[in-house]
Amino acid sequence: MTTPAIILCRPQLGENIGAAARAMKNFGLSDLRIVAPRDGWPNEKAYAMAVTAKPILDDAKLYDDLHEALADLNVVYATTARDRGITKEVITPPEAARRLRKVPAGDKTGLLFGNERAGLENDDVSLADCVITIPTAEFASLNLGQAVLLCCYEWFKAEDHTPVSKIEHNPIHRKPTRQELFQLFDHLEGELTRTGFLFPPDKRDHMSRAIRATIHRAKLTYQEVQTLRGMIVALAKGKHRAQPKE
Amino acid sequence: MTTPAIILCRPQLGENIGAAARAMKNFGLSDLRIVAPRDGWPNEKAYAMAVTAKPILDDAKLYDDLHEALADLNVVYATTARDRGITKEVITPPEAARRLRKVPAGDKTGLLFGNERAGLENDDVSLADCVITIPTAEFASLNLGQAVLLCCYEWFKAEDHTPVSKIEHNPIHRKPTRQELFQLFDHLEGELTRTGFLFPPDKRDHMSRAIRATIHRAKLTYQEVQTLRGMIVALAKGKHRAQPKE
Numbered sequence: 001m002t003t004p005a006i007i008l009c010r011p012q013l014g015e016n017i018g019a020a021a022r023a024m025k026n027f028g029l030s031d032l033r034i035v036a037p038r039d040g041w042p043n044e045k046a047y048a049m050a051v052t053a054k055p056i057l058d059d060a061k062l063y064d065d066l067h068e069a070l071a072d073l074n075v076v077y078a079t080t081a082r083d084r085g086i087t088k089e090v091i092t093p094p095e096a097a098r099r100l101r102k103v104p105a106g107d108k109t110g111l112l113f114g115n116e117r118a119g120l121e122n123d124d125v126s127l128a129d130c131v132i133t134i135p136t137a138e139f140a141s142l143n144l145g146q147a148v149l150l151c152c153y154e155w156f157k158a159e160d161h162t163p164v165s166k167i168e169h170n171p172i173h174r175k176p177t178r179q180e181l182f183q184l185f186d187h188l189e190g191e192l193t194r195t196g197f198l199f200p201p202d203k204r205d206h207m208s209r210a211i212r213a214t215i216h217r218a219k220l221t222y223q224e225v226q227t228l229r230g231m232i233v234a235l236a237k238g239k240h241r242a243q244p245k246e
Numbered sequence: 247m248t249t250p251a252i253i254l255c256r257p258q259l260g261e262n263i264g265a266a267a268r269a270m271k272n273f274g275l276s277d278l279r280i281v282a283p284r285d286g287w288p289n290e291k292a293y294a295m296a297v298t299a300k301p302i303l304d305d306a307k308l309y310d311d312l313h314e315a316l317a318d319l320n321v322v323y324a325t326t327a328r329d330r331g332i333t334k335e336v337i338t339p340p341e342a343a344r345r346l347r348k349v350p351a352g353d354k355t356g357l358l359f360g361n362e363r364a365g366l367e368n369d370d371v372s373l374a375d376c377v378i379t380i381p382t383a384e385f386a387s388l389n390l391g392q393a394v395l396l397c398c399y400e401w402f403k404a405e406d407h408t409p410v411s412k413i414e415h416n417p418i419h420r421k422p423t424r425q426e427l428f429q430l431f432d433h434l435e436g437e438l439t440r441t442g443f444l445f446p447p448d449k450r451d452h453m454s455r456a457i458r459a460t461i462h463r464a465k466l467t468y469q470e471v472q473t474l475r476g477m478i479v480a481l482a483k484g485k486h487r488a489q490p491k492e
Contacts (some may be wrong), residue, residue, distance in 0.1 A: 025390065028383030087419045087467050095410035134399075135408040137274030146269065146395050153380075153396055162343035162381040167334070 004100055004155060005031040005110035006148060007076075008068050009124055012038045012116045017048025019145025020056070020113075025053035026149075027156035032060040033069045033110070066112075066124055074107035075100070078128035080119050081141050081153065089130040093151050096132045097158035111151050116144050173221040184211055184225050191236045250401060251277035251345055251356035252394060253315050253322075255370055258362045264295025264303070264418050265391025271299035272395075273402035277358070279307040279315045285453075309462045312358075312370055320353035321346070324374035325397065326365050335376040339397050342378045343404035357397050362390050419467035430471050431458055437482045 006024055011017050011034065021032060041062050052056050063069040070076055077096050091099070100109050102118060112128055113122030125131060134142060134150055142150070189198065189208050198204045220228070252270055257263050257280065267278060280287060296303050309315040310356045316322055323342050337345070348353050358374055360366030371377060380388060380396055388396070409436050435444065435454050466474065
């Protein structure tokens, strides 16, 4: 599968071209096409913004005319914030990503972005299959670099299999065995009984179960169980030191 | 539901603070908290970048210390690109958004972002419930403003009901009735028969059906049907004009 080209049509600020390149690199895109940039090309500010995405700027293709920039592409979606009063399908960025991922192998795709001042002209939009509009709360106009970022992010996310939740796992941080947990319960409850915290006796079982529930919820590692037991020892010692023996 | 606070911990560049404010406004957030900004506060470059999000900067709260900035919050997620070698849950931005949307009414939430140079320190991360890491293709470090944007975007998207696809609908662009479509078919097929395009006769029905399928797929509006019929009239006339009558 070829990754989508990012086509910036008459961009004004080098910073945004650099930010677009950086976003592309973050999310695995590489084909940057720049049509008639206002401040010429190459642009120093674009390079300053791109950080490690400079190779994408080095490889960027420059065009005078949007038709040339799109000529070899089979599928083109135009991004716009405004309703154009024309009858054209408008899709969200995740829907665009889903469709781009389903394009037959060999077909080339592209995402088209207008400039900072006014976005794409209606004539530019008329060259695209359909329109992507990024849903926003208000102030619909996103910064150019930000619009490119969100589209690249959605494209990447459409085939990303990062688990929605995981625990960073350090090898020394294995889960405790039940036996190790039971030893913690016994140790803690023993000390708490001794200091009179688990009192009166008829509440003791209920209180113990509540404490065990807290400990289970914390999903302690073996290491943390050991640390906790060390803390209990230290606190219990402190108690004895601070109060004279009866 | 209160919207999440965005907490920027020791940010360096005013531009990024402004970009964060702009992203917040785009996606309906408003509570910006700035901890020990390197270049002081207020910051001219932040205001230049914020465009119409300036009120968010005006209302931003300034803190010397991260503990103060988080004090009134019930739920805090820390964003980081790096594995910290500690056993802490790591979630994706959409999962974070889903959880933030489920926090009981009245509980206050926040998203914590580190600075441009090194992100959050381990000590900062230790104050948060869990960690958000934005999945990337490579070069995992996102620009600060971009990281804020993606988290705000996901928060907004979690309750956004924009249809994944819709047709921009201009009132004059009603769908044609079947009768109006049939008139188009008859008109087009009649002219194509007259010019000899629908030939030989035994292929005619198959060709007609293929043309009708193309027309259906285009999902024409009534207006477009009329335009198309005008084009057929013009083209048919042209043909007659160009060729001498037999």
